[in-house]
Amino acid sequence: MTIIGAGNMARGIGIRVLAGGAELQILAPSAEKATTLASDIAGDDAPARGGAVDQHPVTGEIVVLATPYEAALEWASGHGTELDGRVVVDITNPVDWVTFDRLVTPPGSSSAEEIAARLTRQVSVVKGFNTTFAATLHTGQVDGQPLDVLLAGDDVAAKRMVSGLVEAAGMRPVDAGPLRRSRELEALGFLHMTLQEPLGTGYRSAVKFLG
Numbered sequence: 001m002t003i004i005g006a007g008n009m010a011r012g013i014g015i016r017v018l019a020g021g022a023e024l025q026i027l028a029p030s031a032e033k034a035t036t037l038a039s040d041i042a043g044d045d046a047p048a049r050g051g052a053v054d055q056h057p058v059t060g061e062i063v064v065l066a067t068p069y070e071a072a073l074e075w076a077s078g079h080g081t082e083l084d085g086r087v088v089v090d091i092t093n094p095v096d097w098v099t100f101d102r103l104v105t106p107p108g109s110s111s112a113e114e115i116a117a118r119l120t121r122q123v124s125v126v127k128g129f130n131t132t133f134a135a136t137l138h139t140g141q142v143d144g145q146p147l148d149v150l151l152a153g154d155d156v157a158a159k160r161m162v163s164g165l166v167e168a169a170g171m172r173p174v175d176a177g178p179l180r181r182s183r184e185l186e187a188l189g190f191l192h193m194t195l196q197e198p199l200g201t202g203y204r205s206a207v208k209f210l211g
Helices: 008-019 031-042 069-077 111-117 156-168 179-194
Strands: 002-004 024-028 048-052 062-065 087-090 124-127 148-153 172-175
Touching: 002 008, 008 024, 008 031, 024 031, 031 048, 062 069, 062 156, 069 111, 087 111, 087 156, 111 124, 111 179, 124 156, 124 179, 148 156, 148 179, 156 172
Parallel strands: 002 024, 002 062, 024 048, 062 087, 087 124, 148 172
Antiparallel strands: 124 148
């Protein structure tokens, strides 16, 4: 798997991917940050490599966009056919960071759909991980419960690939439906963020479905 980005979410997802036994490539604008993160989370034997995003080709069949929404859009726009045949996972929550009171995507759309529109039809886009916080991904659980990772996408085989990665990492994949369900997932992710102050959970809570 390839992660684009070297921030907190890249660290959390990277830890889980390696825990599941997958190989990991981390690419970021700063080669130093990417290689440092890969070294930090890999341990002695885990297969993780880092490098500059503009100097290294993407090697993973699954590519996770662990960047802010605007950066994810820009990156998708510039990589067209390079991603053909791959699965792109959009984890972004397109929040207006100035007001922290709305999502910035066009009405009737989502960040995942906007990213998909910038890629070719040979690229499968899956929404995922946007309702899970970085700190909770370090262990993959909250209060002894495995994290639910909600997934939306139109390509059933692509969702199955991402679900397998989630399961191997010790979490529970939940199929939330087609890619247009990303709109609801992003609203849920935003709500989860806004509740952190009143709940006092410090971005260490989880959205969990029980039954």
